[in-house]
Amino acid sequence: MRRERLYESLASHISDFIEAQGLVGGDRLPPERQLAAELGVSRATLSRALAALETRGRIEVRHGVGALVRDTAADPGVGTLLPGFDARPRTEVVAAREAVLAGIARAAAVNPQTSLRLAMLADDGRPRSFEHTWRCVRRLADSALLADLDDSLAGHAPDPLPSAGLQAGLGDLADAIIRGDAAGAATACVGLLGDG
Amino acid sequence: MRRERLYESLASHISDFIEAQGLVGGDRLPPERQLAAELGVSRATLSRALAALETRGRIEVRHGVGALVRDTAADPGVGTLLPGFDARPRTEVVAAREAVLAGIARAAAVNPQTSLRLAMLADDGRPRSFEHTWRCVRRLADSALLADLDDSLAGHAPDPLPSAGLQAGLGDLADAIIRGDAAGAATACVGLLGDG
DNA sequence: AGTGTGCCAGTGGCTAGGCCACCTGTCCAC
DNA sequence: GTGGACAGGTGGCCTAGCCACTGGCACACT
Numbered sequence: 001m002r003r004e005r006l007y008e009s010l011a012s013h014i015s016d017f018i019e020a021q022g023l024v025g026g027d028r029l030p031p032e033r034q035l036a037a038e039l040g041v042s043r044a045t046l047s048r049a050l051a052a053l054e055t056r057g058r059i060e061v062r063h064g065v066g067a068l069v070r071d072t073a074a075d076p077g078v079g080t081l082l083p084g085f086d087a088r089p090r091t092e093v094v095a096a097r098e099a100v101l102a103g104i105a106r107a108a109a110v111n112p113q114t115s116l117r118l119a120m121l122a123d124d125g126r127p128r129s130f131e132h133t134w135r136c137v138r139r140l141a142d143s144a145l146l147a148d149l150d151d152s153l154a155g156h157a158p159d160p161l162p163s164a165g166l167q168a169g170l171g172d173l174a175d176a177i178i179r180g181d182a183a184g185a186a187t188a189c190v191g192l193l194g195d196g
Numbered sequence: 197m198r199r200e201r202l203y204e205s206l207a208s209h210i211s212d213f214i215e216a217q218g219l220v221g222g223d224r225l226p227p228e229r230q231l232a233a234e235l236g237v238s239r240a241t242l243s244r245a246l247a248a249l250e251t252r253g254r255i256e257v258r259h260g261v262g263a264l265v266r267d268t269a270a271d272p273g274v275g276t277l278l279p280g281f282d283a284r285p286r287t288e289v290v291a292a293r294e295a296v297l298a299g300i301a302r303a304a305a306v307n308p309q310t311s312l313r314l315a316m317l318a319d320d321g322r323p324r325s326f327e328h329t330w331r332c333v334r335r336l337a338d339s340a341l342l343a344d345l346d347d348s349l350a351g352h353a354p355d356p357l358p359s360a361g362l363q364a365g366l367g368d369l370a371d372a373i374i375r376g377d378a379a380g381a382a383t384a385c386v387g388l389l390g391d392g
Numbered sequence: 393a394g395t396g397t398g399c400c401a402g403t404g405g406c407t408a409g410g411c412c413a414c415c416t417g418t419c420c421a422c
Numbered sequence: 423g424t425g426g427a428c429a430g431g432t433g434g435c436c437t438a439g440c441c442a443c444t445g446g447c448a449c450a451c452t
Contacts, residue, residue, distance in 0.1 A: 003259070003443085006406070031432060042407045044240060047433080051244065055251050063199070063433050064415035089251060092341040099299020099342065100292075102382065107291055145288040146295065149345075182386070186298065187379045199414090202435070227403060238436045243404075259404050260444035 010041060010049035015058055018069055025071025029059065032067075057090030071161065090157070094193050097153040100146060101192060105185035108140035109177045130159050130192075133170050137177065160193050200308045206237060206245035208338055211254055214265055221267025225255065228263075252340055286353070290389050293349040296342060297388060301381035304336035305373045326355050326388075329366050333373065356389050 018029070029035065029050075036046040050067050053059045060068045138147050160166050169192045176184035210225070225231065225246075232242040246263050249255045256264045334343050356362050365388045372380035 033432090043433095044408090045406060048244060048247065048406095050433095051247070052251070055248070061433070062415080063413075064431080066432060092339045095299060095303055095339055096296075096341050096345060099295050099302070102298060103291060103295020106295070106386070143288045143291055145292050149292060183379070183383045186382055190302070190378070229403085239404095240406095240437090241435060246404095257404070258444080259442075260402080262403060 006041065007045050007048040007052060010039065010046065011052040011056075013039070014049060014053060018058070023069045025069055027069045028065075029067040029069065055089045055091070057094070093153060094157045097150065097157040098189055098191075098193055100149045100153060101189040102186035104138055104141040104143065104146050104150065105173060105177065105189050106182045107143055107146065108137045109180055109182040109185040111140050111142060129162070130166060130170065133174065134159075137173070140177065157193055166192070202237065203241050203244040203248060206235065206242065207248040207252075208335070209235070210245060210249060212335075214254070219265045221265055223265045224261075225263040225265065254340075289349060290353045293346065293353040294385055294387075294389055296345045296349060297385040298382035300334055300337040300339065300342050300346065301369060301373065301385050302378045303339055303342065304333045305376055305378040305381040307336050307338060325358070326362060326366065329370060330355075333369070336373065353389055362388070 014029070014035075023029075030038070032043050032046055032050070036043040039046065050059065050061055053067075054061050057070060060070050062068065138150070141147075169188060173185060173188040173192070176182075176188050210231075214225070219225075226234070228239050228242055228246070232239040235242065246255065246257055249263075250257050253266060256266050258264065334346065337343070365384060369381060369384040369388070372378075372384050
């Protein structure tokens with residue numbers, strides 16, 4: 001029943017604009033002054049709309065640079081599963097899941113069991129997948145509670161898309177766990193879900 | 197380390213203000229014009245800070261009425277999502293809370309805001325308490341979700357008792373955060389709750 | 393007395409224009 | 423080649439103001 005605020009509907013509009021233009025991670029939106037003129041709103045209002053999109057994790061606004069589209073696996077609708085999570089700023093959910101990932105990695109690194117470590121090694125020539133690696137790490141960590149927390153947060157801070165950076169990160173993670181380096185394993189998880 | 201935006205630090209400040217004034221659900225904040233004048237910022241910036249607090253669920257802003265404090269108890273939080281903590285092995289709960297602690301410490305270390313760091317320094321001669329230090333760190337981390345997770349787990353992996361080891365650990369934690377060393381801050385949290 | 397109606401003061405929403413801080417590329421001196 | 427100065431473009435923030443919405447009040451009417 002509450003009237004929608006202009007900058008809120010603007011945020012949706014810009015999100016559609018990103019989609020329509022086929023912009024992907026790293027691409028830049030037009031400058032605020034230009035975009036405001038094109039959309040027929042003041043720069044202040046447009047800026048608030050961009051801020052709203054930033055808390056949703058859709059873009060990243062950098063002083064002196066511009067508004068950058070963030071690479072995100074689109075997962076509309078999952079928010080209804082766990083009401084409350086979707087109201088949280090996306091950066092918080094990402095930080096929380098990364099904290100859980102780090103905890104799982106730490107637990108996996110201190111587990112003396114060795115057989116599972118082998119399954120984590122990269123197949124010859126084939127790139128490491130997040131899903132496969134992570135499944136092995138979770139089993140090695142052997143904590144149902146941490147795994148549940150991971151699942152709860154996964155829908156809202158989803159698995160990262162394959163990329164060169166992800167490959168390197170997964171490699172660091174696997175190496176640290178095989179070495180039994182708990183601190184290194186935890187550190188390797190930071191940034192794994194996307195540059196938060 | 198990204199410079200913090202004024203309206204973001206303002207949001208934290210106002211959140212503290214709500215706490216300090218003892219405002220509860222339904223209470224009204226001062227009008228924007230007055231609050232902006234008292235805080236020495238423009239009304240536009242203050243309004244953006246209020247918008248940020250609204251997306252965090254801390255307040256609700258109504259056109260023609262004002263900014264109303266929201267009852268945080270009404271938010272079921274994460275605790276209800278993961279029932280049956282008591283049934284989990286204690287080691288798992290401890291590991292999970294330590295993971296959350298590490299995530300909070302990491303977030304605190306990368307927060308460019310400096311004023312809160314000073315409050316974390318040990319009082320002359322008096323031992324550092326876990327409660328006080330941790331309260332400062334959580335504030336610095338500025339993540340409602342991680343704080344909720346911490347609260348949910350705290351009842352089952354309670355705060356540690358004062359000891360020489362705890363003193364050293366808290367010192368390491370504070371030093372790392374003041375240095376802005378995220379990895380060090382996270383590592384300092386391991387073992388803090390006692391090797392249960 | 394009860395009821396409805398219009399008004400109005402106070403509130404947030406939004407605009408306009410401007411100055412400043414920040415980033416990045418370029419160009420020049422070394 | 424390398425490092426520093428510089429300029430253009432960008433977002434951050436401010437001042438000043440008008441508009442839209444809400445809620446309570448006085449006033450009329452029943």
